[in-house]
Amino acid sequence: MKQTYWNDLNGNFFPEMALDFMPAEKLREVQLQRLQAIVKLAFDKVPLFRSRMDEKGLTPHDIKTLGDIRKLPFSMKKDLRDTYPYGLFAVDMKDVVRLHASSGTTGKPIVVGYTQQDMDVWAEVIKRGLLATGFRRNDIVQNCYGYGLFTGGLGVHGGLEALGATVIPISGGNTERQIMVMKDFEVTAIAGTPSYFVHIIDVAEKMGIDFKDLKIKRGLFGAEPWSDGMRQYIEEKTGIKAYDVYGLSEIIGPGVGCECECQNGIHIFEDHFYPEIIDPETLEPLPDGEEGELVITTLSKQAMPTIRYRTRDLTTIETTKCECGRTIRRIRRIGRRTDDMFIIRGVNIFPSQIETALLRAEKALPHYQIVLDNQGSMDTLEIKVEISRDMVSDSIGAMENITKRLKHSVEQILGVSVTITLCEPGVIPRSEGKAKRVLDNRPKT
């Protein structure tokens, strides 16, 4: 049979990906129908949503167009804590087939639930992301996301199974074994947090393993913001292609959006997750192309329908069309979260700015940690930077120049003075999940 349609760069056609290429009018139609249904479900079954609608004098019948979404109340992480554990569920527990929970850094964790339909949607969107980034069923994939309550491990696992790839459910940790498996099992692709993969690169180097001798070609990385510099570092060090997958547990986990092979922003699977950008101060919606806080409405989630969830991630919705031809819109990669931001002497600072500055000065990504403290009435910002083999010199002057270069580069970007402390290798704790870059020792007021 003559093949007329194709939707990957090699001229193949994947029906699962067709949803990514739906004509825009058709997509808006699907979104409106689903929005109306999800608002009705939440209104009927979730008391918190119902009371917020009542306060505004709204009923589901007020949603007549997609634009009417702006009338709806926002939701946020606090709602999950306040209604812990099941207060936002819209179905009976007999229909909930899976629970996940986020690590609670402050008190109780947040709990999220899935019906079988939700599980199917989750696997579908991750599969679409995998296909878009060149993963195929003949790939042997090492999944280093943590398995367990964290949505990363089992979420990506489900997508890989749906794709039909060979999954190695290795989870995080035991890095030397990870490298042995990568080599011996002839792994062709990997998934995990970017900071853990950087750690794998370090350990492989120490073990004398060259990525050129391995079969690995691509990696799907997410669960934490990572800079373009870090991507460049990963790609140059290993020769693999590194793709960004976006998601958050409150919405579904990884798979809310994913890059395509163009590496030109994250396509949101907006037939299931409707994106908006708002001004985080005034809460007013912003037009596509302007930066603000990403807000997402789950259009099909049954167990926990989430309306206008404030993600705390800062980004813009791109206005140009992606070269891949996908009609689903894309957001700029997340570099900054309102949650990660800290304020030093009145200046707003994001850890990603510091990462960019360090990369610019050293042309390599050192392990670093940001330590905030307070001396007298003055906040201090210290950046601990681990010395690697390539940075060691026999000259004290050359070592002091590293400090000077880093300090200059960071201060130029941040506009506040910082202290750079060079440390021995291995003293900054390695994460096997999400990297903890900021240590705030300032007294709480």
Next chain:
Amino acid sequence: MKIPQISIFVANRPGRLQTICKSLADANINLLSLTLADSGEFGLVRLIVSHPEKAVTVLESSGLAAAITDVIACEVDAGLGGLAKLLATPAGQLQIDYMYAYPMQHEKNYAIMIFRFKDPDAAIDALRKAGAKVLSRKDLLGD
């Protein structure tokens, strides 16, 4: 004729020198010379050892960052003014930049000095022309 010297980055905290010496001893690596340089914030330990390449591997597996640089070992007359005489040779007149130097061994008649020159090859040439005895790795290990 160049001698590999190992430089190790150390934070100013107790026990670091002991870690270095112990991990080398455990690997049967002999220390021929050791010198410390210090910046207030951190220090550099410079070593001449019997097995430099192996030493770097051993140190790295003990979690230290180490690198190799080329230095020159030169025999100096142990008599009065021996070093002054050497430095007055064309090596000094050629204005070869030396960055640091430290003694390694002292016998009755001669001493061995380690020099770090910016351009080790030019320095070896100049020292030889001046009649100084530049030692090889073999000479240092005594076999």
